[in-house]
Amino acid sequence: MKTTYPGCLLVVFLLLASPAIAQDLKKYFASLDFKFTDTKGIGHEKGCTRRDPSDVIKVGDTYYVYYTKIYGRSPGYWGTVWYATSQDEGFTWIERGEALGVGAKGKFDSQATFTPNILFANGNYYLYYTGVKPTPGNQKGEFENNSTTDITGIGVAVASSPDGPFLRVSSEPIVKISPEPDKFDSYRVDDAVLFYRNGLYWMYHKGRARTHGEGGPTHTQMGVAFSKYPEGPFTKLDAPILPNSHEVMLWQQGTGIGALASLSSTFEYAPDGIDFTTNRLAVKATNRPIAMGVYRPDLTDRSVSAAGIDWGISMVMNGDECYLTRFHVVTR
Numbered sequence: 001m002k003t004t005y006p007g008c009l010l011v012v013f014l015l016l017a018s019p020a021i022a023q024d025l026k027k028y029f030a031s032l033d034f035k036f037t038d039t040k041g042i043g044h045e046k047g048c049t050r051r052d053p054s055d056v057i058k059v060g061d062t063y064y065v066y067y068t069k070i071y072g073r074s075p076g077y078w079g080t081v082w083y084a085t086s087q088d089e090g091f092t093w094i095e096r097g098e099a100l101g102v103g104a105k106g107k108f109d110s111q112a113t114f115t116p117n118i119l120f121a122n123g124n125y126y127l128y129y130t131g132v133k134p135t136p137g138n139q140k141g142e143f144e145n146n147s148t149t150d151i152t153g154i155g156v157a158v159a160s161s162p163d164g165p166f167l168r169v170s171s172e173p174i175v176k177i178s179p180e181p182d183k184f185d186s187y188r189v190d191d192a193v194l195f196y197r198n199g200l201y202w203m204y205h206k207g208r209a210r211t212h213g214e215g216g217p218t219h220t221q222m223g224v225a226f227s228k229y230p231e232g233p234f235t236k237l238d239a240p241i242l243p244n245s246h247e248v249m250l251w252q253q254g255t256g257i258g259a260l261a262s263l264s265s266t267f268e269y270a271p272d273g274i275d276f277t278t279n280r281l282a283v284k285a286t287n288r289p290i291a292m293g294v295y296r297p298d299l300t301d302r303s304v305s306a307a308g309i310d311w312g313i314s315m316v317m318n319g320d321e322c323y324l325t326r327f328h329v330v331t332r
Contacts, residue, residue, distance in 0.1 A: 022269070022279040025253075029267035029283040036289070037326045039313070041093035042084050044323040047072055049079070051322040052115040053313040055193070056090065056295040057162065059120075063090055064162045065293065065313050066099055066127065067324060068114040077132050077145055077152075081116045083163075090295070090311060090326045100129060100157050100166050107171050108133050108153045111143045117293070118162070119194040120300040121201070121230040127157045127166045128192040128203070131173065147187070147214040151177050154192050154205060156231055174232035175205060175225055184221045184240040186210040193250045194230075195257070196302055197273055201227045203234055204250055218263065220246035224274065242268060242276045247291045252298055252307040260285055260292070289314030289327045 042050055042065075054066040063086040070079035081100040084093040099116070103109035109131025116129045132152045135144040144150060153173025157166035178186045185207025193204040203225045212219035221240035227233060242248070244263035251258050256271040267283040270276045294312035298304040311328040 019279055021271075022281060025267075025269050026281050026283050029281060029285075031331050032267075033286045033330050033332050034289055034327045035330055036314075037091060037328070039091060039093055039324055039326050041086075041095055042067070042313075042324040044316075044318060044321070046321070049320075049322045050082070050324050051079075051315045052191075052291050053293040053315065053324055054117045055293040055299060056312055057118055057120065057299045058295070058297060059162050059300060062087060063295070064118065065090075065093070065324075066116040066118055067313075068116070069098075077114070077143060077150070078112050079114050081113050081127070081129055090313060096163065099164055100127060103131060103133075103155075103168070104171060106133070107131075108173050109155055110134065113155075115191050117192045117194060118299065119196075119201075119230060120162075121196070124158050124160055124230075125162045125166075126194075126230045127159070128194065129155055129157070130190045130192075131155050148210065152188050152190050153177065154189055154203070158231065169231045175203065175234050175236065177210075178207075178236070178238070181210040183207075183238070184209050185223055185236075187212070188220070189223075191247065193248070194299070195250075195252075195273070196298075199228075201230050201234075202273065203227070204248070206246060206248065207240065217246040218244075220244070220263065222248055222259075222261075237274070241270070241274055249289070249292045249294055249309075249312070251294050251296060251309050252305060254306050258309070260288060262288070262290065286332075290317065291315040292327065 052068040056065050066083045068079040069082040083099045084095045086093045110133045113129045119126045134141045154175040157168045159166045187210040188208035191206045195202040206220050207223050208220050222242040222245035225234035225236040245261040247262040249260045257273045259268040268276045292314035
């Protein structure tokens with residue numbers, strides 16, 4: 001299969017997974033189950049919401065996770081990015097504080113910063129996040145959470161330490177919605193997940209069309225964008241690569257990319273990192289985590305390959321409050 005990336009960034013020749021390999025993966029994924037353990041430090045706290053955990057990284061002997069946090073409001077497009085550290089593989093956490101607040105007045109992230117993810121590259125830590133601003137034209141400067149003009153964008157901040165301070169690379173998003181209203185990501189771009197593959201930085205992201213704005217997350221699809229540099233500019237593939245993919249967990253699976261899509265609750269696999277549909281697995285996950293991030297050693301060490309999935313952090317819905325819990329993968 002010949003895959004040509006936008007802007008002639010890269011041309012590679014890759015073989016699709018054979019039906020035999022797909023069958024082996026189906027058996028493997030079908031054998032997996034998830035077990036959950038309450039966490040200390042980022043678990044349930046009355047009046048507080050912690051949600052949307054990043055993938056987990058390890059720096060020295062310390063694990064890091066970043067997440068959205070807010071007090072006194074229902075979940076949604078409010079909150080800022082916070083972070084916590086662990087010394088015992090994610091069972092006990094110490095909340096360290098806010099990693100990234102809202103942007104300057106009028107900027108794309110001046111209402112909230114949320115759904116973070118993290119990557120180590122070129123000696124720095126890159127914190128990717130989603131931003132939204134108050135509703136354009138609202139006389140009180142408030143956020144309406146409407147389905148037409150309350151669009152999102154993906155930004156990035158950088159620091160020399162995983163503890164920050166994180167400084168925005170730009171006051172503008174590095175990945176924006178598509179201007180054409182019928183495109184799959186004309187209303188929402190969100191949930192960045194990063195990989196370094198074939199000499200490029202790959203950013204997987206979710207998207208939703210403006211024509212589906214009122215339909216909610218059920219219309220969400222996953223896309224991907226590419227850059228030579230972690231701070232961008234990123235060029236989008238400009239087409240969805242996985243449907244039913246709100247809150248997707250992604251990881252290295254062999255030489256390809258594994259995925260667990262929340263809406264379909266299925267394990268999926270792309271041998272080239274893009275084609276999730278040929279020989280599609282669609283293996284139903286048992287007791288899957290929600291809005292999950294996985295421990296990924298490849299995010300800080302490029303020599304790691306085929307890492308698979310072992311454990312991570314996911315979200316628990318508790319009425320208007322959310323909190324974070326630890327999951328680990330077991331074989332039935």
